[in-house]
Amino acid sequence: MAGQLKEVRNRIKSTQSTQQITKAMKMVSAAKLRRAQDAITQMRPYARKLQDMLSNIISSLEGDMNLALADQRTVNNVLFIVVTSDRGLCGGYNANLVKMTRATIAEKYPTQNITIWNIGKKGYESLTKLGFNTNADFKDIFLNLKFETVQAAAKAAMKAFENKEFDAIEIVYSEFKNAATQEYKSEPFLPIPKMEKKANAKKTDFIFEPQKEALVAKLMPKILNTQLFKAVLDANASEHGARMTAMDKASENANELLKSLKISYNRARQAAITTELTEIVSGAAALNG
Numbered sequence: 001m002a003g004q005l006k007e008v009r010n011r012i013k014s015t016q017s018t019q020q021i022t023k024a025m026k027m028v029s030a031a032k033l034r035r036a037q038d039a040i041t042q043m044r045p046y047a048r049k050l051q052d053m054l055s056n057i058i059s060s061l062e063g064d065m066n067l068a069l070a071d072q073r074t075v076n077n078v079l080f081i082v083v084t085s086d087r088g089l090c091g092g093y094n095a096n097l098v099k100m101t102r103a104t105i106a107e108k109y110p111t112q113n114i115t116i117w118n119i120g121k122k123g124y125e126s127l128t129k130l131g132f133n134t135n136a137d138f139k140d141i142f143l144n145l146k147f148e149t150v151q152a153a154a155k156a157a158m159k160a161f162e163n164k165e166f167d168a169i170e171i172v173y174s175e176f177k178n179a180a181t182q183e184y185k186s187e188p189f190l191p192i193p194k195m196e197k198k199a200n201a202k203k204t205d206f207i208f209e210p211q212k213e214a215l216v217a218k219l220m221p222k223i224l225n226t227q228l229f230k231a232v233l234d235a236n237a238s239e240h241g242a243r244m245t246a247m248d249k250a251s252e253n254a255n256e257l258l259k260s261l262k263i264s265y266n267r268a269r270q271a272a273i274t275t276e277l278t279e280i281v282s283g284a285a286a287l288n289g
Contacts, residue, residue: 005272008265012258019254025089026247029240033179036237040176040230047230050223055193057216068162069220070192077113079166080105081157081189081228083173083235084123086142090243093174094122096184101127101172104186115166119153119232145236147229154228158221161190173231174238180245182238189227192220 082101084094101123105114116132118124118139128134138153160166169190174182209215 004268005265008261008268012261012265015254015257015261019251019258022247022250022254026244026251029244029247033237033240033244036233036240037176040233040237043226043230043233047226050226054220054223057219067192067216067220069158069190069224072191073164073167075109075112075167077115077166078105078109079157079160079169080114080116080186081153081169081171081231082116082118082120082123082127083171083232084118084120084126085235085239086121086140087243088122089246090239091246091249093182093239093242094120094126097123097172097174098126098130100184100186102130104170104172109168117153117157120235141232142236145232147225150229150232151225154225155221157189157228158224166190171228171231173235174242176234176237176241179241182242187231189224192224 080101082097084097088094101116114132116127116134118127118134118136119141121139124134124136124139137156141149141153157166157169161169168188170186171189172184172186174184177183
């Protein structure tokens with residue numbers, strides 16, 4: 001009986017220690033989430049407007065320009081830029097991104113040659129184990145998250161597309177909604193998609209200053225850099241939100257487990273006391289007998 005009490009006491013202490021860790025991690029993630037949320041909230045409208053502007057301009061051109069980054073060709077080689085986290089303990093966040101990547105490949109590119117560039121260590125580890133052709137050149141971006149480091153990855157992707165190493169490039173990431181909700185997305189990066197023309201819509205007549213060749217050539221890389229940076233900022237906020245939610249649930253589960261363990265401890269302690277009293281009474285009765 002004494003051994004059982006000691007075992008329950010050890011489990012209670014272990015659970016309390018774990019709960020302290022999960023509460024501390026929740027507080028750290030909450031602090032980081034606020035900064036990450038502010039960054040993506042300020043960035044998102046700007047990035048979306050730039051992307052719409054670029055797609056609209058590309059759609060309005062009459063084909064008299066040779067735009068390498070908008071070149072629609074037969075898709076044989078596909079590049080996926082998968083944005084995950086460097087650390088775990090964030091629920092199903094990384095697993096859902098890997099699942100989204102595999103589902104997109106199976107649905108859209110079942111026979112094409114797939115290459116994966118990873119931003120984040122967890123995605124690199126998981127997708128490498130699954131047998132995909134992965135690249136780790138940019139997996140440590142979150143160690144120094146700023147526009148210049150993400151821009152280097154975007155420029156490398158654009159150069160590979162222009163050199164026809166890849167015929168299509170997609171970004172897989174999680175779009176931040178709120179602390180408890182992330183939307184896992186796969187969106188095209190290259191070639192630049194054209195906006196669908198609405199029925200009976202008037203053609204937009206743009207006036208280009210300077211010449212459209214110089215303007216579009218300068219504008220396209222900047223907007224694509226911004227698009228990838230927005231995806232990384234979205235993923236950064238989503239990671240902290242997922243981790244904060246996971247640690248909150250873990251703390252709640254620890255509370256429930258502590259209640260159950262304390263009840264078990266009290267029952268075992270009561271049974272031990274009852275046994276000792278019975279032994280004392282029986283011994284006294286035997287002496288009086």
